[in-house]
Amino acid sequence: MILWFFLVYLIAFPLVAFVFLPVLHRLNTTSIYETLLYNSVALYAPSLALSSLTGIPLILSITLSAVLSAVYISFGGAKAGIHTSAIQMLVIFASMAVLVAIGLRNTTLQEVLSTAHNGHRLNLYDLRMDPRVRHSIWSVVIGGTGNVLCLFASNQLSMQKYMVMKNLKDAQRVVLLNIPFNAFILLTYVSTGLIVYQYYASCHPQLGSTNELLPRFVLDALSQVPGIIGLFAAAIYSAGIRQKKTCQILANMHIFSTLSSSFAALSALLISDATTSFNKGKIMRFDEKRAVTVARFLPIIFAFLTVGMAILCSKLKTIVLQISFIVFGAAGGPVLGSFVVGLFFKFVRGQAALAGIVSSILISFMVAIGSAILKADPVQLPLVRDCRAENITIASQMQLPENYGYVKINQFYGLENIFQVSYQYYSIIGVLSNVIVSIIWQHCFGGSSSNCEDVPDELLSPMVRSKLQPVKSNEAEQNLMEKQVTDAV
Template sequence: MFGAMILIAIKGTWNLGGIGEVLRRNWSGQRIEGPVFDPNPLTRHTIWSLIIGGCVYLLQNSGIDQNMLQRYMSLPTLKDGRKALWGFFFGLSGIVLICSYCGMILYATYYKCDPLTTGLAKQKDQLLPLLVVEVLGDFPGLPGIFIAGIFSAALSSLSTGLNAMAAVVLEDFYKPFFKRSLTNKQTLYVMRITVIIFGTICLGMVYVIEKLGTVLQLTLSMGAVASGPSLGLSTMGVFLPWVNAKGALAGSITSLISLSWICYGAQSMIAAGTLTFQHKPVSTEECNYHFMPKPWNTTTIFDSSQEFSIYRVSYLWYTMIGVLIAVPVGLVVSFLTTPLDPNDVDPKLLTPLVRKFFKPKKCTDETKYGETFDLPMQKTVITKEESTNEDAHMVT
């Protein structure tokens, strides 16, 4: 990924005459602007939605997501996990900066002949491949390096996601409902079949996704449908020891349904062309080929006359909205049923910020063979022989 994007950045800058020219064209075309401090959540990109909404999204993505958790669990120590997370942070920051600069090169290259207006590119996602052909087309093999980088990124994410889904299906859907234990070979077959099924679904969804607009916004929007309830569930687990299973389930389902409704409504309006975004000015005055100009729809998401304003909320807020729905609902349902006693909750499951406010019931050490535990009104000894017997019970 880095090699492909750096190659585009260097060659594109060289063709334009240097970084100064890239910055000049972007400045004159209003592509470089200061942060927007508008507190209105309907504004698509603001300093608040990027920092607050973006941080909440990355918190879920890097701390709660199944793909990341499997990576953490594969490391030997907590220290190694922290090192890997710092590496992820700097790597992600680097690739975002390089991609942003490549976007500036993209505009500087076509600032007098916009490919979207001329119809040379049908979608914004086709602009970078078009730039690659123009910048690297004269060098045999270099466009292939770019394609290899893109496929490396896609297949890396896809393989991790499919592997995570296979593990979830095995642990959360097969084992709780089927008592028969699987051999290693059978487990391998189950996970392979799961990967094939979900892989086929992913390929089929390509024909749907291409109709729904820009891939990045679509990914963040649809991903938030699951990430919002997931982060809300984890937040309840580590911060609110009163939440019981009924509350956690009710909060998660309510958040999932709410975000699905918002995301589906917004994407439907985008696909139908009734919800579009304001575009910055473009030019075709220096195009050297014939074309039929494509008119831009200038309707913006800020038009207060549009119906169902909830659909116009910036997609960067979706994950936070999911958390703000899941946590209160889960807490209320828990207190309406039978809330947990915080002193009965294992303190290791709570964040240190909350742990210090509750005094757990006394427990001398970790569960090991032959060790004694001091619990209220009882004294329990676990022997190795009893632990190996499937039907053994604790002797009190």
């Protein structure tokens, strides 16, 4: 079902380029939003891979990775990764391609597809509209579009890349380049997954977490190839810890945010806010020298915070990609909703917008945390066949394929059923709840919206401005005619 993200890219990235970006690029502002939350996922993924490949304890791996990123950005600054970013991106692409090529060395593409078909892994047309189904066409396309918009339309780590472009057209070109590059990455992900499934189809390995499956495959099937383990580890760290390039074509090609750029962004924003607040309040003079000194220590503080949250991520019994979507859905959905309110609803004022984002954050996290607490796990397709009992370690209900994706035990009633909703919809829940609460609050408690005329049209989406211009032209003509009649009388 993940292949439907091809359609998601064709929908989401043009929306980012032509609906959101024209306004945001003109404003040239930044904010941290959910950056610190997502750092934990970006840290957990490469640390888990290193732990699986080398045997280093996971907590030690997490701590070392965070410290490495913090020191990297503290002493090198935001420019530290610009010269190495292109090389790191080549390492990522090369390792993924090599992984697929070597994985097909002892099998054929036809055998891989046949095994996947027999295991019901090639179902691309799941049209079930039940929102409890984790991966149907509807959940992937609708929810996936919301997730991609959270990543690229209202996420500071993405926006700061667009802002350094010379003009809006260059920024839009960078956004649209995500379509082919992300499509290639997606195709490689799916190919790798099918190869791994075919390799372990007869007997699933003993694992502590499903996130260890790919590193285990590299050790079991590819370790005899010289250098492949090092290449794989380098690719994981290049994707997870690298400083995303802030210029030209390579900007934003990979879907995951990175630790070093996150620490740099968090430090820069905090320093900016502190400088403004201190200098405005005349509490103390926060000059440039003091700001540079503080900025060198902030990444260390953020690193320790990220370590704690990454350890929490290691306790979640789900794959890293789903964890990242949950974070960006629950935390990014309300933020995206605020952007939608600001760009499309001119009459909504600050108080209503604040009520909207607070309500949507509470609702989104209630759904996400409630689902985790109540363990609303979906039915999984069988992973083990013709395998000795002692090797079966990941429990799965041998349900019929048509039940795939539903919650295992329907133990929820009434409103509690919302905790069974697919994680793909979390971002949509955040957006809709924000927009609905903001509009209702404005109409009920915001008073007259006649003062919305003081909102500049430049702060609205081009779609809204195009509809307002004919209205304003008609009003201007009508006012002119009334003035002429008055003068004539």
